[in-house]
Amino acid sequence: MTADHSHSPAPTDAHAPGAAPHPEVHFPNWHTYKWVALILAVLTVAEVWIYYTPMKQTRLFAPALLTLSAIKFSIVVMFYMHLKYDAKIFRGLFLGPLAIAIIVLISLLFLFGHLSLHAT
Amino acid sequence: MATAAVAEHHADHHYTSTGLPHTKIAIWAFIGSECFFFASLISTYLIYKGRSVVGPFPHTAWTDPSTGQHFKAILNIPVTSASTFVLLMSSLAMVLAHSAVERSDHKWSRIWLATTALLGTTFLGFQAYEFTSFVHEGLKITTNLFGSTFFITTGFHGAHVTVGVLWLCTMLFIDMKRGLTPRDAINVDVMALYWHFVDVVWVAIFTLLYLIQ
Amino acid sequence: MATTVAAPSLAGPKHKYEGGLWSWLSTTDHKKIGQLYLYTAISWFVIGGIEAAIMRTQLYGPNGRLVSADTYNQLFTMHGTTMIFMAIMPLSAAFFNLLIPLQIGARDVAFPRLNAFSYWLFLAGSLFMNVSWFWHAAPDSGWFAYAPLNTPQFNPGINMDFWVIGLQILGLSSLAAGFNFITTIINMRAPGMHFMRMPVFTWSAFVTQFLIVLAFPIITVAVTFLLFDRFFHTTFYELSAGADPLLWQHLFWLFGHPEVYILILPAFGLVSEVLPTFSRKPLFGYPVMVYSLILIATLGFGVWAHHMFAVGMGPVADSIFSVTTMLIAIPTGVKIFNWLGTMWGGNISFRTATLFAVGLVCLFTIGGISGVMHSSPPSDLMQTDSYFIVAHFHYVMFGGSMMGLFAGVYYYFPKITGRMLNETLGKWHFWLTFIGMNLTFFPMHFAGLNGMPRRIWSYDANQGWDLDNHISTIGAYIIVIATAIFLYNFIRSRGHGAIGGNNPWDAPTIEWSMPSPPPAYNFAKIPNVTSRYPMWPATGPSPLSPPVPTAGTDQPLPTHPTADQLGIPMPTATIKPLIATIGLTLAFVGLIWHRQIPIVLLGAAIFIASLYAWVLTPLEPEHTEH
Numbered sequence: 001m002t003a004d005h006s007h008s009p010a011p012t013d014a015h016a017p018g019a020a021p022h023p024e025v026h027f028p029n030w031h032t033y034k035w036v037a038l039i040l041a042v043l044t045v046a047e048v049w050i051y052y053t054p055m056k057q058t059r060l061f062a063p064a065l066l067t068l069s070a071i072k073f074s075i076v077v078m079f080y081m082h083l084k085y086d087a088k089i090f091r092g093l094f095l096g097p098l099a100i101a102i103i104v105l106i107s108l109l110f111l112f113g114h115l116s117l118h119a120t
Numbered sequence: 121m122a123t124a125a126v127a128e129h130h131a132d133h134h135y136t137s138t139g140l141p142h143t144k145i146a147i148w149a150f151i152g153s154e155c156f157f158f159a160s161l162i163s164t165y166l167i168y169k170g171r172s173v174v175g176p177f178p179h180t181a182w183t184d185p186s187t188g189q190h191f192k193a194i195l196n197i198p199v200t201s202a203s204t205f206v207l208l209m210s211s212l213a214m215v216l217a218h219s220a221v222e223r224s225d226h227k228w229s230r231i232w233l234a235t236t237a238l239l240g241t242t243f244l245g246f247q248a249y250e251f252t253s254f255v256h257e258g259l260k261i262t263t264n265l266f267g268s269t270f271f272i273t274t275g276f277h278g279a280h281v282t283v284g285v286l287w288l289c290t291m292l293f294i295d296m297k298r299g300l301t302p303r304d305a306i307n308v309d310v311m312a313l314y315w316h317f318v319d320v321v322w323v324a325i326f327t328l329l330y331l332i333q
Numbered sequence: 334m335a336t337t338v339a340a341p342s343l344a345g346p347k348h349k350y351e352g353g354l355w356s357w358l359s360t361t362d363h364k365k366i367g368q369l370y371l372y373t374a375i376s377w378f379v380i381g382g383i384e385a386a387i388m389r390t391q392l393y394g395p396n397g398r399l400v401s402a403d404t405y406n407q408l409f410t411m412h413g414t415t416m417i418f419m420a421i422m423p424l425s426a427a428f429f430n431l432l433i434p435l436q437i438g439a440r441d442v443a444f445p446r447l448n449a450f451s452y453w454l455f456l457a458g459s460l461f462m463n464v465s466w467f468w469h470a471a472p473d474s475g476w477f478a479y480a481p482l483n484t485p486q487f488n489p490g491i492n493m494d495f496w497v498i499g500l501q502i503l504g505l506s507s508l509a510a511g512f513n514f515i516t517t518i519i520n521m522r523a524p525g526m527h528f529m530r531m532p533v534f535t536w537s538a539f540v541t542q543f544l545i546v547l548a549f550p551i552i553t554v555a556v557t558f559l560l561f562d563r564f565f566h567t568t569f570y571e572l573s574a575g576a577d578p579l580l581w582q583h584l585f586w587l588f589g590h591p592e593v594y595i596l597i598l599p600a601f602g603l604v605s606e607v608l609p610t611f612s613r614k615p616l617f618g619y620p621v622m623v624y625s626l627i628l629i630a631t632l633g634f635g636v637w638a639h640h641m642f643a644v645g646m647g648p649v650a651d652s653i654f655s656v657t658t659m660l661i662a663i664p665t666g667v668k669i670f671n672w673l674g675t676m677w678g679g680n681i682s683f684r685t686a687t688l689f690a691v692g693l694v695c696l697f698t699i700g701g702i703s704g705v706m707h708s709s710p711p712s713d714l715m716q717t718d719s720y721f722i723v724a725h726f727h728y729v730m731f732g733g734s735m736m737g738l739f740a741g742v743y744y745y746f747p748k749i750t751g752r753m754l755n756e757t758l759g760k761w762h763f764w765l766t767f768i769g770m771n772l773t774f775f776p777m778h779f780a781g782l783n784g785m786p787r788r789i790w791s792y793d794a795n796q797g798w799d800l801d802n803h804i805s806t807i808g809a810y811i812i813v814i815a816t817a818i819f820l821y822n823f824i825r826s827r828g829h830g831a832i833g834g835n836n837p838w839d840a841p842t843i844e845w846s847m848p849s850p851p852p853a854y855n856f857a858k859i860p861n862v863t864s865r866y867p868m869w870p871a872t873g874p875s876p877l878s879p880p881v882p883t884a885g886t887d888q889p890l891p892t893h894p895t896a897d898q899l900g901i902p903m904p905t906a907t908i909k910p911l912i913a914t915i916g917l918t919l920a921f922v923g924l925i926w927h928r929q930i931p932i933v934l935l936g937a938a939i940f941i942a943s944l945y946a947w948v949l950t951p952l953e954p955e956h957t958e959h
Contacts, residue, residue, distance in 0.1 A: 029219065034212075036212075037208070037211075040208050041205065041208065047326075047327065048201045048331075051197060056333075065327050065331050069323050073324065076320045076323065080211050080212075080214070080215050081316045081317070081320075090144070093148040093149050097543075097547050098155045101155040104156075105159045105166075108167060109166060110650075136520040136521065137522040142443040145443075146444070146513070146516045149515045153546040153549075157553065157554060160554035160587075164558070167577070167580060168577070172574070173574055174574075261561070262568065264575075272561065
């Protein structure tokens with residue numbers, strides 16, 4: 001079997017004279033990936049740890065967990081999904097919808113009375 | 121391989137305005153769309169949180185007033201923490217598989233693809249264990265609002281992982297059969313983007329459904 | 334996921350322009366798929382119209398007894414569902430398919446087989462929902478199917494099962510098409526076709542695809558909950574389990590309001606093509622037209638709850654949604670004024686397409702103004718669920734979307750078929766539609782303000798509604814006559830219309846540079862675009878010569894070199910998308926038909942097998958590359 005599948009639009013053959021220059025993408029390497037994995041592991045341990053500490057009873061519990069998971073989410077998206085390094089159009093395709101989806105989610109929680117502007 | 125003239129013609133034929141491959145644009149558009157899919161599922165879980173008329177409940181024990189039967193809190197945080205960890209590590213294996221394919225390193229691309237698929241399957245195994253033990257403890261999808269919203273949200277996530285595992289196995293099969301080359305890296309990249317997205321959805325689900333009460 | 338294995342078939346490409354049934358079933362050509370969408374959507378438009386005509390006959394006078402209350406419920410549910418999901422959306426999809434690649438200078442869409450799959454799914458979903466008529470079990474909870482009316486407790490028959498599954502299939506169709514067109518527009522623009530040079534129709538299509546791929550997941554989730562409630566006895570909408578019926582309403586309108594823009598924006602785009610051509614002037618305020626499209630789409634996700642003022646969300650929520658609703662009227666108003674600005678001082682020739690385009694500008698404005706009336710909660714509470722609402726959204730959907738789409742049909746018919754629609758019949762069509770439409774829907778404003786509730790199957794005399802309903806029904810019959818004229822014109826002109834030539838309207842965009850109908854490969858050479866209006870000289874267009882071409886009736890169309898002769902690689906024709914659709918539909922049939930699990934599994938197996946066969950086969954024959 002050969003590896004001749006040129007109809008698959010690999011980035012290398014997408015160049016044509018006059019084409020928009022392909023952004024030179026340098027994806028992270030093993031060194032970065034290793035650290036990212038380590039940070040993710042530590043953050044997950046931290047999340048579970050918080051769950052079993054007295055902090056669970058405080059008002060900081062939910063915000064702390066949300067912050068940790070937001071950090072994990074961003075790290076995976078930035079490094080593993082290499083959004084930090086890739087063409088800008090992908091940021092638009094992902095972050096625009098993500099932002100609207102999060103706003104909608106929060107609005108729904110307000111509308112159903114799970115969140116409120118008044119202290120209860 | 122193609123001659124230079126045909127290659128030029130070919131390049132013209134596959135001209136893209138951004139210089140980026142079609143599949144990658146499509147997968148990012150798909151991921152944007154999936155944000156809304158999972159946001160709707162998670163919203164529903166959160167909206168219905170604490171509204172179940174009967175137990176069992178996620179974080180608190182419950183005694184059925186009519187039968188006196190006792191149900192303990194359903195969620196099993198240690199088990200889910202383990203499966204969360206497994207899925208996160210599968211993302212590491214996935215990026216390593218991609219970079220091995222880019223280097224034409226057949227040995228390691230196979231090892232990492234297989235590892236990713238295996239970790240994904242392990243996650244699914246955890247989920248199967250979780251679901252059966254929940255049913256055993258008295259929580260079915262029909263039991264209450266918690267059961268319905270919990271099983272559908274995590275179930276749809278599990279379905280996404282299943283699709284990802286099948287995709288990985290297909291890619292591994294192709295790699296075993298003919299060896300993935302740097303030309304195929306784009307296909308692995310697209311698969312990896314899907315896989316990581318399924319992973320970050322789990323990051324959100326783990327916090328919002330399991331940990332926060 | 335393009336291709337991965339090398340199993341090149343060295344057989345030559347099938348000659349998909351041979352005609353015949355097989356060439357349609359296996360086509361991956363965006364123009365043929367677009368025509369399939371066009372013919373299918375027009376058929377559903379006729380069927381949805383017949384449903385409307387039956388309802389109007391029932392309501393002609395007090396105490397109508399033509400159909401039973403049960404049948405009436407099915408009629409209004411299917412009328413709404415058909416017109417929205419099977420007529421207007423696919424008519425827009427027909428234009429997306431036909432025009433996007435031509436307008437951006439591409440040979441096809443990014444994923445031609447996925448495109449075929451979208452069409453077959455649309456056909457399957459629409460047939461699936463409509464076969465319910467044969468059991469007199471058509472969906473009957475209204476097109477927005479409020480919970481708990483849609484739940485097994487209050488709707489135990491299989492009526493809503495058809496709706497739930499049909500809508501899922503239609504949703505998949507739109508989603509698949511959405512990803513395809515987004516990729517096409519981002520990635521397949523010809524050299525020089527910058528985003529701000531794209532024709533406004535392509536822009537409106539681009540924005541619409543984002544609305545589709547972001548709004549349809551929400552309805553997919555809402556309908557999946559309903560599907561699980563109906564088939565597996567879950568509790569999502571089960572009131573006794575503590576479910577909140579407002580969950581459905583919120584999820585539905587979170588989808589439903591963007592859906593309104595999904596229905597109207599493509600029509601806006603078509604009008605933005607028609608008006609400059611027939612006013613002999615470039616579109617007034619092109620950048621602002623583009624920005625207002627984007628703004629409408631973004632704000633479209635923040636106005637959904639204005640459909641729900643009557644449920645009592647409280648003053649804060651009411652105020653917020655009231656304000657966002659008023660805001661979204663601004664970019665919409667901007668577009669109206671830009672169209673007026675385009676026509677202002679232009680050398681306007683009133684062809685049928687122009688008439689329909691101007692019809693949209695007038696009638697959509699009326700619908701828009703009555704829409705802004707609803708943005709005020711106190712006023713909305715008086716109007717909601719009355720015939721006033723029916724009047725409002727028919728001005729938007731019929732006066733807006735359909736008028737725009739008809740303008741597009743008259744304008745692009747020569748490009749699609751090579752022949753012109755008859756102008757005289759076209760003008761009859763327009764004026765009868767315009768008069769009939771206003772006679773039908775304008776009195777509904779008064780009936781509604783006089784208290785006539787929507788969806789009522791019959792009413793008593795002397796409540797002040799009799800005259801309004803008489804007039805509405807007469808108007809509806811006039812629309813029926815108009816549509817019959819259109820159908821005759823459409824069918825007749827396909828084979829016997831005057832030959833149009835490449836550019837019968839001296840229009841400015843690049844789709845008019847190629848032969849009509851375009852050859853399979855569209856552009857023999859990919860164009861290099863240097864301006865927004867490449868077909869017009871920099872000094873501006875000359876006046877349009879008054880007579881449309883009439884010579885050449887019954888003449889054969891000119892022929893052009895084939896892709897093979899020019900050495901252009903073309904996608905291989907394939908039946909696999911159709912087989913995948915059949916598999917998926919079979920799985921759903923198994924679900925609804927006595928829950929036959931073996932049939933579900935068989936369908937799923939066919940679907941997955943054909944999907945693998947499809948993805949692992951190269952799009953184009955390999956031998957072109959050796």
